[in-house]
Each structure stands twice: as C-alpha cells, then as structure tokens.
Amino acid sequence: MAQLQPDNRSRRGCCCRLSIIWKLLVTIVLIVALIVFVLFLIVQPQSFKFSVKEAKLTQFNYTTKTNTHTLHYNLVLNFTARNPNKKLNIYYDAIEGHVSYEGTRFASTDVISLNSFGRQYTKTSSPINGVFSGQRVVVFDHDQVSDFERDKNYGVFRIDVKLYFTMRFRLGDFIFPYTKGNIKCGIDVPFGSIGTKLMNAFEPTTCEVNF
Ligand SMILES: *[C@@H]1O[C@H](CO)[C@@H](O)[C@H](O)[C@H]1NC(C)=O
Numbered sequence: 011m012a013q014l015q016p017d018n019r020s021r022r023g024c025c026c027r028l029s030i031i032w033k034l035l036v037t038i039v040l041i042v043a044l045i046v047f048v049l050f051l052i053v054q055p056q057s058f059k060f061s062v063k064e065a066k067l068t069q070f071n072y073t074t075k076t077n078t079h080t081l082h083y084n085l086v087l088n089f090t091a092r093n094p095n096k097k098l099n100i101y102y103d104a105i106e107g108h109v110s111y112e113g114t115r116f117a118s119t120d121v122i123s124l125n126s127f128g129r130q131y132t133k134t135s136s137p138i139n140g141v142f143s144g145q146r147v148v149v150f151d152h153d154q155v156s157d158f159e160r161d162k163n164y165g166v167f168r169i170d171v172k173l174y175f176t177m178r179f180r181l182g183d184f185i186f187p188y189t190k191g192n193i194k195c196g197i198d199v200p201f202g203s204i205g206t207k208l209m210n211a212f213e214p215t216t217c218e219v220n221f
C-alpha cells in the first residue's frame with residue numbers, strides 16, 4: 011500500500027498539469043474566436059453581386075445535316091459586377107463564361123482573361139462584357155428541335171449562363187488567397203423581329219454567385 015502512494019501522487023500531478031494545459035488551450039481558442047468574430051463584424055465581408063444588364067442575340071439558327079445540327083450564334087452579354095463591401099476591395103483574376111441552350115453548351119469564352127481586370131474598390135460597379143460568336147456542331151433531339159422552333163416563333167430564347175471565376179479580396183494592404191467559385195444566370199433573350207415590341211425587351215437579370 012505504502013509503495014503505491016508515490017505512484018498515485020505523480021499521476022495526480024500529471025492530471026493537474028494536463029488540466030492546466032487544457033484550460034490554457036480553451037482560453038486561447040476562445041480569444042482567437044473572439045478576435046475573428048470582432049474582425050468579421052468590423053469588415054462585414056460580402057460576396058460580390060453579378061447581373062446581366064443587357065443581352066443581344068443577333069444570330070441564332072441552325073443548319074441540319076442528317077442527325078447533326080450546326081448552330082450559328084452571335085450573343086453579346088453585358089454584365090455588371092458590384093462590390094458591395096465597405097472595407098474589402100476585389101481583384102477579379104479570371105472569369106470564364108459558358109452558354110447553354112436546352113442543356114447543350116454551345117459556346118465558351120474568357121470574359122476576363124488572366125489579370126486583365128484591375129482592382130475594384132469598395133461600393134463600386136464595373137461593366138464586364140462577353141461576346142459569344144461562331145458556330146458549333148450540336149446534337150439536338152426531336153424535343154430540342156421542337157422547343158427551338160417554339161422559342162423562335164415566340165421570339166425569346168432561354169439561355170443558361172455559367173461563369174467560373176478566380177478572385178481575391180483585399181483588406182488594406184493585405185491580399186487574401188485566391189478564391190474560386192461560379193456564377194449562374196438563366197436569361198430570357200429576345201430574338202429577331204418576331205413577337206411584340208414589349209415582349210422583346212430584355213429584363214436585367216440577377217445572377218447567383220457561389221463560392
Ligand atoms: C441565320 O440568321 C442570320 C441572321 O438572323 C441570317 O442572316 C442567316 O441567313 C441565317 N442562316 C440560316 C442558315 O438560316
């Protein structure tokens with residue numbers, strides 16, 4: 011029994027030291043969390059806002075050869091990127107745009123090529139333009155062809171726009187690491203002189219920004 015006592019005491023001492031380390035760790039974690047929380051409150055970081063202001067479709071038709079179609083397109087999209095932040099600046103390093111019709115992607119382009127865009131200051135908006143022009147062989151099934159004819163007669167094509175971006179936030183002189191994400195917009199683009207004038211006005215559309 012007497013021989014066991016020193017053992018017991020040393021174990022208790024070890025537990026005591028461990029609990030001090032634990033308390034210290036918890037305190038440090040709490041302080042760091044508090045600093046992050048206060049910084050968050052001061053900086054109030056917000057995602058940038060993205061929208062399609064204008065969309066012009068001057069060519070959108072296809073030629074048919076056996077089972078394949080060649081889609082001829084000319085689509086100009088005028089976007090607006092807005093930085094709603096009070097403290098954070100934004101660098102848009104690259105934005106790559108893709109457009110699809112009826113689930114078929116028909117064109118891609120660099121809307122912003124690497125580092126061509128400068129720094130966007132707080133509470134400002136910038137125009138960003140994308141031109142999608144050319145032709146692409148697509149496989150449209152019977153339903154897609156009939157939807158195309160329906161939309162053509164109606165004078166409005168539903169086009170899905172997806173953009174992949176790389177950006178960085180800047181706080182004072184500190185630039186945060188690169189962040190990637192995507193932007194999605196579904197736009198109804200008027201086409202041609204078919205339909206009434208009223209139907210043919212493009213409605214500016216807000217996009218969804220995902221980090
Ligand atoms: C496609 O549309 C353009 C412009 O609307 C027109 O000039 C061209 O002739 C059309 N092509 C075909 C194959 O229908």
Ligand SMILES: *[C@@H]1O[C@H](CO)[C@@H](O)[C@H](O)[C@H]1NC(C)=O
Pocket residue numbers: 064086087088137139140141
């Ligand atoms: C839309 O983008 C095109 C292509 O870059 C440009 O020529 C045109 O001026 C832009 N329109 C507006 C209203 O910004």
